[in-house]
Each structure stands twice: as structure tokens, then as C-alpha cells.
Amino acid sequence: MDWLVKLGRHEFEIWTESKYSMMVKKCEYYGAKQFWQTIRKLGDHTESKKYKWEPGEIVPYYESEHAQRFAVITELLNYKGTLSFKGFDVANRLPVLFPVSKLAL
Numbered sequence: 001m002d003w004l005v006k007l008g009r010h011e012f013e014i015w016t017e018s019k020y021s022m023m024v025k026k027c028e029y030y031g032a033k034q035f036w037q038t039i040r041k042l043g044d045h046t047e048s049k050k051y052k053w054e055p056g057e058i059v060p061y062y063e064s065e066h067a068q069r070f071a072v073i074t075e076l077l078n079y080k081g082t083l084s085f086k087g088f089d090v091a092n093r094l095p096v097l098f099p100v101s102k103l104a105l
Helices: 017-030
Strands: 003-006 012-015 037-041 058-063 068-079 082-089 095-099
Touching: 003 017, 012 017, 012 068, 012 082, 058 082, 058 095, 068 095
Parallel strands: none
Antiparallel strands: 003 012, 003 037, 058 068, 068 082, 082 095
């Protein structure tokens, strides 16, 4: 299971379960405060028809007959009247930049 963590104001990363637990153990061992904010586990998205288009939310960004791809929003962008989002693909953790569909709003 992967974790979405927030490192800064607009900086998100996806950590594997092993990296997440290692970072927690390091903080406990050294007595340090966590420098990240845990947002959520990435495997717990629902396939409902209503989505929140906010940073940290999981939304569908690609749909075909056989599959649906989900992404985590890290930043919303509005360029010349076109609303789009930057984020990470949930399955392969690659960055995506995709327009928000008109039907989703």
C-alpha cells in the first residue's frame, strides 16, 4: 500500500509502505518530529461518481472500456480559462498533468 505525504506547502510525494515505516522508525529512534504530513493511503479510493477536486484527493483522469486510471491531485491550475491539475498516477506513481473534465464539475 502506498502513502501520499505532504512535504511542503505545494510538495507532495508518494511513499511505499516500507519507506513510510522506515521514516516513522527513524523519527522514533532519533526522537525527531516528523517533517511530513500524512494525507492518506492510496488504496482506499472509492469509485463513486462525485469527486472533490482539491489537492490530496483521488480522482479518475482516464477512462476506457476496460480500465479506469486514478490520480492524486497535488495542485490545481487555471490557465487561460482551462482548469487542470497536476498530480501523481496512483498505480505507477508517475506525474500527470491533465485537464479537469467539464462533466466532473
